[in-house]
Amino acid sequence: MSAISVSGLTKRYGDLVAVNGATFEVPLGTICGFVGPNGSGKTTTIRVLLSLIEPTSGSGQILDEPISHPERYLSKVGAMIEGPAFYPALSGAENLKVLATLGGYSHDRVPELIDLVGLSGRGGDKYKTYSLGMKQRLGIAAALLPNPKLLILDEPTNGLDPAGIQEIRDLLSNLAKQGVTVFVSSHLLSEIEMISEYLVMLSKGEVIFFGKTIDLLHRSRPIIVARPASASDLIKLKNLVDAAGHPAVIDGDLLRVYAGEDWSADLNRLAFENNILLRQLTPVRPNLEETFFEMTEEN
Amino acid sequence: MGAVIAVTALIVSLLFLLIDSDTGNAERGMRITREVLALSSGITIGFSNSAGLLGLVALCVFAAQTAQEYTYGTLRNLLVREPRRIRLLVGKYLSMSIFALISVIISAITSVALAFALSGTAKVETAAWQTAQARMDLLETFGNVLISTIGYGTIGMVLGLILRSPISSISIGVGWLLVVESIVSIAWRPSADWMPGSLLGVVAAGGSPLGVAESLTYTEALIRVSTLLLVAALASGLTFRRRDVAS
Numbered sequence: 140m141s142a143i144s145v146s147g148l149t150k151r152y153g154d155l156v157a158v159n160g161a162t163f164e165v166p167l168g169t170i171c172g173f174v175g176p177n178g179s180g181k182t183t184t185i186r187v188l189l190s191l192i193e194p195t196s197g198s199g200q201i202l203d204e205p206i207s208h209p210e211r212y213l214s215k216v217g218a219m220i221e222g223p224a225f226y227p228a229l230s231g232a233e234n235l236k237v238l239a240t241l242g243g244y245s246h247d248r249v250p251e252l253i254d255l256v257g258l259s260g261r262g263g264d265k266y267k268t269y270s271l272g273m274k275q276r277l278g279i280a281a282a283l284l285p286n287p288k289l290l291i292l293d294e295p296t297n298g299l300d301p302a303g304i305q306e307i308r309d310l311l312s313n314l315a316k317q318g319v320t321v322f323v324s325s326h327l328l329s330e331i332e333m334i335s336e337y338l339v340m341l342s343k344g345e346v347i348f349f350g351k352t353i354d355l356l357h358r359s360r361p362i363i364v365a366r367p368a369s370a371s372d373l374i375k376l377k378n379l380v381d382a383a384g385h386p387a388v389i390d391g392d393l394l395r396v397y398a399g400e401d402w403s404a405d406l407n408r409l410a411f412e413n414n415i416l417l418r419q420l421t422p423v424r425p426n427l428e429e430t431f432f433e434m435t436e437e438n
Numbered sequence: 439m440g441a442v443i444a445v446t447a448l449i450v451s452l453l454f455l456l457i458d459s460d461t462g463n464a465e466r467g468m469r470i471t472r473e474v475l476a477l478s479s480g481i482t483i484g485f486s487n488s489a490g491l492l493g494l495v496a497l498c499v500f501a502a503q504t505a506q507e508y509t510y511g512t513l514r515n516l517l518v519r520e521p522r523r524i525r526l527l528v529g530k531y532l533s534m535s536i537f538a539l540i541s542v543i544i545s546a547i548t549s550v551a552l553a554f555a556l557s558g559t560a561k562v563e564t565a566a567w568q569t570a571q572a573r574m575d576l577l578e579t580f581g582n583v584l585i586s587t588i589g590y591g592t593i594g595m596v597l598g599l600i601l602r603s604p605i606s607s608i609s610i611g612v613g614w615l616l617v618v619e620s621i622v623s624i625a626w627r628p629s630a631d632w633m634p635g636s637l638l639g640v641v642a643a644g645g646s647p648l649g650v651a652e653s654l655t656y657t658e659a660l661i662r663v664s665t666l667l668l669v670a671a672l673a674s675g676l677t678f679r680r681r682d683v684a685s
Contacts, residue, residue: 190521191514192682209521218518224511241526242519281515 140203142167142289142320143188148197150183156344157183160197163339163349165322170315172331172352173324174427175341176435181324184341185220185293189213202288214242217287219295223278227267231258231277234266235284244284252280257306271298279307290314292323296330308334332356332427342435352427359425359433363403366393366419367410376415383409393419439544445491446545447552450484454556476563478572482579485549489583489642492545493590494612496538500591501607503534504598514683523679531595538591542584546576578644585660586642590615592667593634599674637663 143165150158158180165171175181186192188201190209204211225234235249253262256276261269269277275298282290290311296304304327311321311334325331331338338355340348348355367376370392377394380387383405385398396406400422410417425433456463457472464470470483507513520526557564566572593615597607615635623630630636631654640659 186682186684189514189518191517192684193680213518213521216518220514221511224515226510226512238515238519241516285519 140167141165141200142169143171143199143201143322145184145188145199146197148184148187148199149195150180150187150192151195158187158194158341159344161341161344161346163346165320165337165339167320168315168318169337170311170321170323170335171337171339172335173322173339173341174326174328174331174431179341179435180344181341182221182293185218185291185324188291189216189218189220191220214285215288216291217282217285217289218291218293219278219282220291220293222294222297223274223281225266225274225277225281228265230263230265231269231273231280232262234277235281238281239284242285244286248284248286252283255283255310256280257303272300272303275299276303279310287319289320289322292321294325295323296325296327304330328428328431329426338427340431340434347434355430356424356427359430360397361399362423362425363396363398363400363406364393364419364421364423365396365406365410365417368416368418372415375413376410379409379413379415380406439541441495442492442541442545443548445495446485446488446548449488449491450549450552451556453484453487454553454560454562457560457562472560472562475557475560476566478566478569479575479579480562481550481553481564481567481572482575484553485546485576486579486583486643488545488549489586490639492541492583493587493638493642494615496541496587496591497594497597497611497615498608499537500534500594501598501611502594502604504530504595505602505604505607508602509604517683524675527599527675527678531592534591534595535588538587539584542580542587545583546580550576582644582656583642586638589634589638589641589663589667592671596667596670596674599678632662632666634663634666637666 141164143163145164146162148158148161149156161180161184173181173185183192187194188199188206190206190213194206199206201212202215225231226237229237232249232253235252236246239246239249250262253259256279258273258276258280261273266274266277275295279292279295282292295311296307299307308330311323315321323331323335332352335352337350338348338352339346340355365376367373373389373392373394377387377389380394380396385396385402387394387396396402398406403420403422407417407420453463453470454475457470457475461467462469464483464487474480475483507516516526517523520529553567554564594607594611597611598604601607601610619630619633619635623633623636637654637659640654640656641663645656
């Protein structure tokens with residue numbers, strides 16, 4: 140059983156195709172990152188999964204239940220979409236109690252969740268007095284109310300300071316260890332790379348990748364960064380590398396060579412044989428951010 | 439609730455304090471005399487006269503409570519917890535109707551208390567107010583005002599669902615009821631027999647208020663306004679059920 144399984148999901152608004160034939164799966168018990176440029180259809184996809192909007196075509200299943208019957212699965216799903224939204228005149232705790240009452244959950248969980256997300260001592264204050272980071276934390280607490288099997292979070296670290304981001308990262312990792320599937324959309328690709336075993340990547344409404352994060356990173360072209368001791372040798376070195384059959388790009392005072400790590404020794408010898416002294420020779424595997432830009436620009 | 443008390447107190451006070459005024463002490467410059475007020479039903483007149491403004495308070499509350507779910511963005515949280523939209527809507531309507539009930543109770547208490555308090559100043563006999571018939575009249579008026587208030591509230595909720603903005607739904611609702619209906623009914627008299635505000639006024643008064651739609655009975659008004667509101671509620675409910683929640 141997958142936590143999320145989507146096939147041919149499409150959502151049109153007139154002539155605008157927000158999501159176009161999206162197909163992906165998210166295994167149970169994993170942290171799956173959901174990434175894409177602004178306007179790529181991430182939030183629309185999440186809204187379809189939560190039955191807030193109806194798809195134009197396609198199908199999907201959440202925890203083995205069809206998305207056309209949200210009443211069958213939403214009691215096991217926690218979500219925060221497009222930022223926190225609560226009643227300003229009620230306190231944080233009162234807002235959670237409203238949702239707990241609606242969902243049929245015990246109010247006993249509310250103080251525990253307030254503490255878990257780092258709002259101890261502020262649960263009784265009105266929501267309108269909260270900072271952005273505090274509002275975000277309350278949103279996460281609300282998502283955790285049903286003790287969910289699947290947690291869907293849209294930009295959960297928005298407005299949080301670095302310490303807060305780390306807290307949320309640790310929280311999500313702990314939840315995954317407890318068997319909760321986490322489906323998290325974020326612009327902080329470095330954070331996604333750190334915590335996500337799986338990835339779904341959207342661009343212009345289409346899924347351009349879904350699978351293990353490590354598989355995506357291995358797809359990217361490895362690079363060797365070479366910096367000659369003398370800047371005047373840069374072009375000479377580039378010409379040598381081009382002649383050896385490896386594409387290279389000058390980036391400031393260094394040369395980025397698209398070649399595997401095992402060619403580092405050959406590059407070093409090539410430079411030496413041509414009286415070019417190298418100050419730096421570093422094999423670099425592109426990170427998620429670089430891979431993301433590469434793939435979305437291609438698309 | 440402050441608005442409810444204020445509105446009721448204002449109407450009842452004017453009824454008694456302007457009893458000898460040449461410009462009248464009720465709507466449209468009508469005069470309600472001491473003799474009429476001294477009847478067993480006299481204790482209910484201030485209360486039923488407050489129904490219109492009470493209804494507007496209810497319209498504003500229902501409209502705001504409905505539309506604000508869109509402006510705050512809280513609707514998406516509610517729908518994740520309760521995806522059966524009609525059930526959510528019915529629950530919301532019932533809770534706001536309970537608010538309406540409490541408002542009408544407070545208004546009734548305020549109007550009766552103030553009526554007794556001002557009866558001395560206005561030199562109105564209150565012996566008939568303490569009879570069983572007076573209690574029956576009060577109960578009947580209570581029921582009518584409650585129906586009218588919930589009716590106004592329903593209009594507010596329908597507008598809130600369709601317009602999804604508290605400001606728009608309140609201003610259009612109040613504008614229609616206070617301004618448009620008056621203008622249209624002046625220009626074309628028979629229209630008052632079909633306008634929701636006019637019909638709710640007849641229901642609140644227990645029958646045709648003096649000078650308005652003399653031919654309309656209580657039952658006719660109740661059936662017509664119930665039908666209008668039911669159709670509007672069904673249409674807006676179905677729209678809510680099918681509409682994408684994109685905010």
